[in-house]
């Protein structure tokens with residue numbers, strides 16, 4: 001499922017912060033508490049935030065709060081902090097909340113249960129860094145990309161031309177190797193797209209990274225993670241092809257049709 005971008009777009013119009021999924025039980029939603037702890041004093045405008053002009057006349061104030069999971073069996077608490085701006089309009093003054101830190105952070109993408117801990121830990125870190133530093137978040141996602149290539153047994157090293165020493169393959173070269181395997185050709189395209197975005201983020205190129213660019217990488221990796229770690233899940237493309245051919249729902253035929261990604 002693609003990232004619900006509206007839920008994770010900073011600059012919340014109210015104290016509701018959207019309904020973030022609970023990072024522990026994955027069933028409940030994190031609810032905003034009744035009380036917010038505002039600093040009461042003004043702070044310097046934080047760097048890295050391009051605030052709309054009508055939010056900059058008054059200095060922002062900082063806040064901290066504890067969110068709580070609404071699942072009665074969980075009730076997990078999550079600290080969150082950031083700053084609040086004052087939105088100048090003609091007749092009223094509204095507020096907008098910007099999150100700078102939340103940990104453990106809500107999951108931006110859903111991982112297949114079979115995802116190895118070494119990979120899911122990196123994604124959990126990327127979820128936290130998303131709020132703190134987008135470039136650092138992107139670096140974590142690049143590590144995930146390399147881990148996926150490791151998992152798919154794409155060699156990291158190659159012999160130098162003289163054959164005397166080993167040299168490390170670039171990520172691009174490894175993705176090219178993956179693309180040569182017909183079964184993984186589509187995955188290679190997704191990973192290559194993620195790599196291009198990651199490059200722009202880490203090299204600070206002219207096109208500075210937008211939040212949507214980061215969401216794009218999460219989307220691309222989510223698709224790859226499902227393909228790699230949950231190959232038995234029905235492929236939407238295959239499902240559509242079969243239904244379109246039959247021109248009717250699968251119904252009871254479902255049990256006799258191979259829908260898995262790994263089936264021929």
Ligand SMILES: [Zn+2]
Nearest residue numbers: 022025069074
């Ligand atoms: Zn929970």
